[in-house]
Amino acid sequence: MSEPRTLAPPERRVAVVSGVERLGAYDLITALDRFGPADPRPGQFYMLAAAGEWGGGADERPYLPRAFSHARARVEDEGVALDFLLEAVGPGTERLSRLAPDEGLALVGPLGVGFRAPAEGTRRLLVGGGIGVAPLLCWQEERGDADVLLGFRTALHAQAAALFASQPQVATDDGSVGRQALVTELLAAQLDGDASATVYACGPPAMLEAVRALCAERNVPAQLAMESGMACGFGACFGCVVPTRAGYVRLCVDGPVLDAAELETALVAGTGH
Numbered sequence: 001m002s003e004p005r006t007l008a009p010p011e012r013r014v015a016v017v018s019g020v021e022r023l024g025a026y027d028l029i030t031a032l033d034r035f036g037p038a039d040p041r042p043g044q045f046y047m048l049a050a051a052g053e054w055g056g057g058a059d060e061r062p063y064l065p066r067a068f069s070h071a072r073a074r075v076e077d078e079g080v081a082l083d084f085l086l087e088a089v090g091p092g093t094e095r096l097s098r099l100a101p102d103e104g105l106a107l108v109g110p111l112g113v114g115f116r117a118p119a120e121g122t123r124r125l126l127v128g129g130g131i132g133v134a135p136l137l138c139w140q141e142e143r144g145d146a147d148v149l150l151g152f153r154t155a156l157h158a159q160a161a162a163l164f165a166s167q168p169q170v171a172t173d174d175g176s177v178g179r180q181a182l183v184t185e186l187l188a189a190q191l192d193g194d195a196s197a198t199v200y201a202c203g204p205p206a207m208l209e210a211v212r213a214l215c216a217e218r219n220v221p222a223q224l225a226m227e228s229g230m231a232c233g234f235g236a237c238f239g240c241v242v243p244t245r246a247g248y249v250r251l252c253v254d255g256p257v258l259d260a261a262e263l264e265t266a267l268v269a270g271t272g273h
């Protein structure tokens, strides 16, 4: 598939929360989307807001919806069950982390363009950092043939590794699970052993920059799922533009997955989960 982009219905719709699960430092929210497409592409994202109690408080925050990659999508009798993995870091994610079953989740999506197929003759190497593991989960499950490297701060965060069926290699900052290392050290070791890989990465800015540099040194193709602040999510506000070698692009329309080779290196240092 040349353009991994499933188009969203044009209006905001309300899905129904069907599951909430605490997973260490993260929350896994499942919502039944009755009216959206059944085939969002791994790496695409949704703009989410709780249908109730979203803004209107003392400072009106969070007000705007927030962007989230779907971690999984399953077709069920009544619609598509979408899983979102989130980390509560501010008013929007805190409200979403308090969602309960049967509450409404307002969403627009899927948006943007997802991961592209690997280069001919290369294996897929998935590299996730922290909450950035979310879009890698459905990408791993879709094709099942990937090697997965995950990095987390602590054992609490590393509980998210259990979502992956494929025995991922795990590194933690404090050594409480797996190797005490950065996930990019696991990546370097993999590429030193066999550089015939296409790398797919999502994680914090410093991690993405390290992945970009490692892959550039070895001439390994890499696709990075990136972030920037998103107000609309569908190309109207230009709030999410990022510089590339070909000029500025709107990350919500031309990304969030970009080829590492397209990036100005300074870009990667300024964005991320």
Ligand SMILES: Cc1cc2nc3c(=O)[nH]c(=O)nc-3n(C[C@H](O)[C@H](O)[C@H](O)COP(=O)(O)OP(=O)(O)OC[C@H]3O[C@@H](n4cnc5c(N)ncnc54)[C@H](O)[C@@H]3O)c2cc1C
Pocket (backbone or CB within 6 Å): 045, 062, 066, 067, 068, 069, 070, 084, 085, 086, 087, 088, 089, 090, 091, 092, 093, 094, 131, 134, 135, 226, 227, 228, 229, 230, 256, 271, 272, 273
């Ligand atoms: C395409 C895309 C996919 C995403 N997928 C996920 C996901 O699957 N799970 C998840 O938990 N989060 C994801 N995020 C990040 C999520 O959108 C932000 O964490 C969220 O907007 C924070 O909202 P808030 O109101 O809780 O906090 P805010 O008050 O908006 O922010 C809290 C803190 O996070 C920083 N911050 C907020 N948004 C960003 C950003 N986009 N980039 C860098 N720093 C930021 C702020 O500067 C502040 O320090 C994604 C973002 C994008 C653009």
Ligand code: FES
Pocket (backbone or CB within 6 Å): 229, 230, 231, 232, 233, 234, 235, 236, 237, 238, 239, 240, 241, 250, 251, 252, 253
């Ligand atoms: S978020 Fe509005 S143009 Fe990208």
